[in-house]
Amino acid sequence: MRTPNVNRIEDWIEIVSAGRCVPPLLSIFLLRNIKPALHRQIFIELSTKGKHTHHRGIGTSMEERPPPSCVQNIVINALLESLYDILDRDGMVSILRAAGLTELMDTQLNPREFSDYAVFKRIIDAMNELLQFSEEIAYAIGRKFAIYSDPSGTGIVAIIQHLKEWIRTDWDIQIIQEDFAPKRIVIQVTNCPFCKEYKLTMGRPICCDFLRGIFSMSWEKTSRQAVVCMESDHVFTLVMLEQGGEA
Numbered sequence: 661m662r663t664p665n666v667n668r669i670e671d672w673i674e675i676v677s678a679g680r681c682v683p684p685l686l687s688i689f690l691l692r693n694i695k696p697a698l699h700r701q702i703f704i705e706l707s708t709k710g711k712h713t714h715h716r717g718i719g720t721s722m723e724e725r726p727p728p729s730c731v732q733n734i735v736i737n738a739l740l741e742s743l744y745d746i747l748d749r750d751g752m753v754s755i756l757r758a759a760g761l762t763e764l765m766d767t768q769l770n771p772r773e774f775s776d777y778a779v780f781k782r783i784i785d786a787m788n789e790l791l792q793f794s795e796e797i798a799y800a801i802g803r804k805f806a807i808y809s810d811p812s813g814t815g816i817v818a819i820i821q822h823l824k825e826w827i828r829t830d831w832d833i834q835i836i837q838e839d840f841a842p843k844r845i846v847i848q849v850t851n852c853p854f855c856k857e858y859k860l861t862m863g864r865p866i867c868c869d870f871l872r873g874i875f876s877m878s879w880e881k882t883s884r885q886a887v888v889c890m891e892s893d894h895v896f897t898l899v900m901l902e903q904g905g906e907a
Contacts (some may be wrong), residue, residue, distance in 0.1 A: 666807040667895070676781075677718075691899075698743070698757060700715075703812050715850035728826060728828070728829075729776075729777035729829045729830075730774040730775065730776060730777050730828050731772050731774065731775055731776075731777055731779070731780040731826065731827050731828070732771070732772075732773070732774050732775075732825070732826040732827075732828075733769035733770055733772070733773050733774065733775055734771040734772075734784070734809060734826060735780065735809065735826045735827060736764070736767060736769055736775060736779065736780060737769055737771055737808070738804060738805050738808035739780075739783060739801075740752060740756075740764065741804070742801045742802075742804035742805040742806045742808055743755060743787075743801060744779050745804050746797060746800050746804060747797070747801075752765070753765055754790060755786045755787055755790055756783070756786070757782065758786035758789060758790055759782040759783045759785065759786040760782060761779065761782060761783065777827075777828070777829055778852075780827070781853070784853075784854050784855075784867060787801075787866060787867070787870070788854075788855065788865050788866055788867060791866045792866065794805070794866060795866060795869040796869075797866075798866035798867070798869035798870045798873070799819060799869045799870070799872055799873040800873060801870055801873065802869065802870040802871060802872060802873020802874040802875075802876075802877070803873040803874070803876065803877040804873075805873070805874055806819065806873065806874045806875075806877035806878045806881070807877065807881075809822070809826075810878065810881075812823065813878075813881035814882075815878060815882040816835075816845065816875060816878045816879040816882070816898070817835070818833075818878075819875075819878040820833045820835065820847070820873065823874075827853055829853050830851055831849070831850060831851045831852060831853045832849070832850040832851065833847060833848070833849050833850075834847070834848050834850075835847055836848045836895075843883075843885075843899065844897070844898065844899050844900070845879070845897075845898045845902035846896070846898075847875060847895070847896040848894065848895050848896075849871065849894045849896070849899070851878055852860070852867070852868075852871075852894055854867030854870065854871065855867050855868070868891045868894070869891070871891070871896065872889040872890075872891055872896060875889050875896055875898055876888065876889040876898060879898055879900070883900055885900050885901060885902075886900070887899065887900050887901065
């Protein structure tokens with residue numbers, strides 16, 4: 661392998677994109693020759709070219725400032741674990757193939773780092789395409805996601821805040837009505853990142869059912885009572901059921 665010109669960004673993009681193809685000792689030698697001023701520029705160029713380098717150990721850590729639209733890897737890890745649990749390995753692989761991300765099949769990403777938002781969006785788009793008319797499956801995946809992303813069960817208010825911190829794009833989630841006396845919560849999602857800019861061939865995005873599962877399980881884990889969640893136009897109404905099964 662030729663030694664790159666230390667003054668050409670294109671050479672370093674080619675080397676960094678190769679990732680595991682570069683022997684470790686040679687990688688150290690090459691990286692030591694990069695001018696410090698090029699480090700950030702190389703990362704920006706990789707991001708804009710759509711290179712998915714996060715699974716190769718090259719990403720943005722929480723100590724650095726992440727790009728404007730990004731997803732913390734804890735979300736991708738939890739989503740893949742949920743797909744595996746509900747759909748088995750074959751189902752998860754089918755979705756990753758449809759997303760063009762088969763390299764993630766046997767990869768555990770660093771949960772403290774961030775990946776390009778486009779990586780996450782490709783997985784969600786593949787789910788929307790392959791799981792059409794599978795509302796209950798999407799709902800079950802969402803419930804599993806609530807467990808894997810928040811194993812300690814911090815509650816519905818905390819998971820809403822986590823989602824906004826983990827998925828950094830121009831969206832918002834707000835509790836617009838909270839009345840614990842009748843045990844009812846209403847949540848509004850604005851500019852939903854799970855279904856915006858996506859055109860279904862038919863049916864509605866299953867991601868609404870995915871979110872229903874996240875919200876219902878998050879409240880159930882702290883209340884220890886069954887919760888039903890209904891959705892209409894990105895407004896989610898959660899009602900806690902009494903012991904007898906009635907709201």
